Amino acid sequence: MRFDVLTIFPQMIASYLNEGVLGRAVERGTVEARLVNIRDFASGAHKNTDDRPYGGGEGMVMKAGPIYRALESVERVGPRSMVILLTPKGERFDQSLARELATRDQLILICGRYEGVDERIRRTCIDMEVSVGDYVLSGGELAALVVMDAVGRLVPGVLGDEKSSQRESFEQGLLDYPQYTRPRVFRGLEVPSVLLSGDHEKIRLWRRTESLRRTLERRPDLLQRARLTPEDQAILSRLKEES
Ligand code: SAM
Numbered sequence: 001m002r003f004d005v006l007t008i009f010p011q012m013i014a015s016y017l018n019e020g021v022l023g024r025a026v027e028r029g030t031v032e033a034r035l036v037n038i039r040d041f042a043s044g045a046h047k048n049t050d051d052r053p054y055g056g057g058e059g060m061v062m063k064a065g066p067i068y069r070a071l072e073s074v075e076r077v078g079p080r081s082m083v084i085l086l087t088p089k090g091e092r093f094d095q096s097l098a099r100e101l102a103t104r105d106q107l108i109l110i111c112g113r114y115e116g117v118d119e120r121i122r123r124t125c126i127d128m129e130v131s132v133g134d135y136v137l138s139g140g141e142l143a144a145l146v147v148m149d150a151v152g153r154l155v156p157g158v159l160g161d162e163k164s165s166q167r168e169s170f171e172q173g174l175l176d177y178p179q180y181t182r183p184r185v186f187r188g189l190e191v192p193s194v195l196l197s198g199d200h201e202k203i204r205l206w207r208r209t210e211s212l213r214r215t216l217e218r219r220p221d222l223l224q225r226a227r228l229t230p231e232d233q234a235i236l237s238r239l240k241e242e243s
Pocket of ligand 1: 086133
């Protein structure tokens with residue numbers, strides 16, 4: 001997977017890419033990340049990347065020219081390359097979109113600032129518009145990092161253990177079960193005894209039950225689309241009776 005991020009603040013992205021799961025993936029070369037400073041493609045003495053909006057009104061708009069030229073400078077690594085504009089008006093990002101995007105060879109992510117990007121970029125250069133949620137950020141950099149992180153960890157070889165990404169919240173349409181580590185007692189609360197039993201079948205059943213319980217309590221909407229086995233259905237009926 002290769003990410004190319006077009007931004008006027010490449011350092012914001014660079015510092016995140018130095019650490020953690022994504023940092024290790026970049027270091028090992030499992031994920032490639034290139035940062036393109038849109039300002040390098042601005043013309044004029046002041047290298048302006050924004051201008052006042054036609055029609056008047058508040059704020060500034062990112063000019064089409066520098067973004068277009070920055071985009072032209074990016075090498076396309078194959079037919080499965082995709083250009084994404086980060087915008088609150090885009091398709092809502094979730095785990096299933098992350099999975100879909102992880103099958104691509106290259107994601108070119110455009111980060112807006114100010115009042116957003118000149119509409120003609122959207123109309124001529126963009127394959128998809130993506131929003132990370134129903135709120136407005138000051139810029140697309142955090143949104144691009146959200147996409148890169150969620151997609152990057154699904155790329156084979158990025159996580160040490162592939163099973164852990166398959167088990168996590170949303171992957172099977174459910175929220176993850178609660179996790180515990182040492183010490184055995186913390187502020188009077190004991191680790192559930194089943195987790196200390198060494199009985200793998202009992203542990204599996206407890207985890208599945210807790211995953212279903214959490215989803216039922218917090219995100220019942222997810223259950224409509226979840227892949228549920230007959231065992232899950234039986235657990236759910238019992239949980240509903242209990243409550
Ligand atoms: N005026 C725009 C609107 O209301 O749709 C918001 C512009 S916002 C202040 C500046 C930039 O932040 C956007 O161009 C976009 O790149 C990014 N951004 C803000 N919120 C976002 C979100 N929820 N998802 C993705 N990108 C977002």
